[in-house]
Amino acid sequence: MAGLDTTKLLAARYRAAADRPYLASALYALTVVESERVPTMGVDRYWRCYVSPAFVDRTPVAELAGVWVHEVAHLLRDHHGRAGRLPAADQRDRLRVNVAQDCEINDDLLADGLALPPGRVEPRLFGLADGQLFEAYLPGLPAFPEIHDCGPGAHGQPVEWEAGGKGGPTRIGPAEADALRRRTAEEMRAHTRARGTLPGGWKRWADEVLEPAVDWRQMLAGAVREAAAWAAGAVDYTYRRPSRRGAALRGVVLPGLRRPLPRVAVVIDTSGSMGEEELGSALAEVTGVLREVGVRGNRVTVLACDADVRAVSRVAATEQITLDGGGGTDMRAGITAALAGPERPGVVIVLTDGCTPWPQEPVSCRVIAALIGPSAPPPPAWVETVRVPA
Incomplete structure (x- = not known):
């Protein structure tokens, strides 16, 4: 991929997977798509990760590893599916939804010691408590005219830099995505039994995947x-x-x-x-x-x-x-x-x-x-x- 420092990008993914092996299957399931139109990195619902060459050039490997984990967390937590169940007015406010989702993810990543680029979003910036789901954060957030867009794999709304659903880069369907979520949850549970450490949000997510609470x-x-x-x-x-x-x-x-x-x-x-x-x-x-x-x-x-x-x-x-x-x-x-x-x-x-x-x-x-x-x-x-x- 001309212009993209693939070695640096993949080294960051390797670092993320090596430090947190329970995420390895999900991280390596992502298909890299080079894009000059995406500001930093973003994902679609087909597990394609869009990457800006300029962003990779200016971002240290440690922070790129954190972004890899951040983006795959949107997909593991089925943010686009959950966003589709929001009221129509909230769905249209995709950037505000995206910020709420980033709050749900980043408190766990920061508690886990992951490095993230400057300008990261976290609940305390808005006077909100850690450990909530994005649906709980959403009512307490203001409108955001301009902010990083993690893509339709997060907020579920189409964006101009997204590839088509048919053809093009490799894509993962809903059944494969569910299998990846379950495998990752099982790896998290095994990791917890062996080492006893896992951020609270990830532990809650794994428990819900493996033992869903059905009314x-x-x-x-x-x-x-x-x-x-x-x-x-x-x-x-x-x-x-x-x-x-x-x-x-x-x-x-x-x-x-x-x-x-x-x-x-x-x-x-x-x-x-x-x-x-x-x-x-x-x-x-x-x-x-x-x-x-x-x-x-x-x-x-x-x-x-x-x-x-x-x-x-x-x-x-x-x-x-x-x-x-x-x-x-x-x-x-x-x-x-x-x-x-x-x-x-x-x-x-x-x-x-x-x-x-x-x-x-x-x-x-x-x-x-x-x-x-x-x-x-x-x-x-x-x-x-x-x-x-x-």
């Missing part, structure tokens, strides 16, 4: 909504609402199409191993979502089941549900009874601790299992699963 309520609500929408997708003909096309045919009445609400069966594991508090929480979530999508009253059948079906009821509120049982566990009986009813459900939701046999073959409707407890055994692959922590 089971959102997952369960999403699964129930999606299944209800799927079951309601079936249409049928009805003469109660004649087709508007019939107006063109004198003397002929054409049936219209209707989209019926689905019927839902909730099978509740009432065996002795089930905790009432967890059952109540999960059942409240299910009935709340069903009410939101318009499925209520006599369209919801609740079956209490241990080794056999103990009670079947149609309910409008959770207070009407009777949970009889306390013996063994066999959710097959509950699913079979739900499907054998006079009005076949489009969705069956099973609330259970998972210690049960399941039907060997997929049944003729959507089945969602809310598995209660961290050690609940998984159901067959054809059952949609949401884990509810005890």
Whole structure:
């Protein structure tokens, strides 16, 4: 690459990887792109690192190593993905978003003893505390008309010096990026076990990658909504609402199409191993979502089941549900009874601790299992699963 001191640039990357080997895989995944248009260094979402030859010439190797770590941190922390979930007004203020992201990164880098070029951004410059995520820093920052731009790999907005997404320099896709993040998090955890030292922000990030905190309520609500929408997708003909096309045919009445609400069966594991508090929480979530999508009253059948079906009821509120049982566990009986009813459900939701046999073959409707407890055994692959922590 003419004009770019490649030896110096790559020596700085080698130094960064040697001093912090847990970042080596991510650092060497970056593709270098020489650019006269980028002010210093920046990244895009495809893990391409754009480098100004003039910046490399005037920056010492130790500081270049720090910039390498800074830029790869934007990608490891998925800053562009997180920026895409900000309100639209914040997304448009890309430089302010970039400063907030730099605050999230640089406090860890400085605490780790990394050298960074003059003019670096850190939380204390704005009277903010260290150790926060950029989303927390953003409201406390002023507008920035001119400041270093780390590129679309940070703030997620297009810039004039970015290469095209297709063709051109090597690019890394989302699946490869996720694999790199997980591998780096595993290397960080191994480093912590061996040496016991890692900046707080990196440790928190690695823990979140390896043990993501998932809101089971959102997952369960999403699964129930999606299944209800799927079951309601079936249409049928009805003469109660004649087709508007019939107006063109004198003397002929054409049936219209209707989209019926689905019927839902909730099978509740009432065996002795089930905790009432967890059952109540999960059942409240299910009935709340069903009410939101318009499925209520006599369209919801609740079956209490241990080794056999103990009670079947149609309910409008959770207070009407009777949970009889306390013996063994066999959710097959509950699913079979739900499907054998006079009005076949489009969705069956099973609330259970998972210690049960399941039907060997997929049944003729959507089945969602809310598995209660961290050690609940998984159901067959054809059952949609949401884990509810005890």
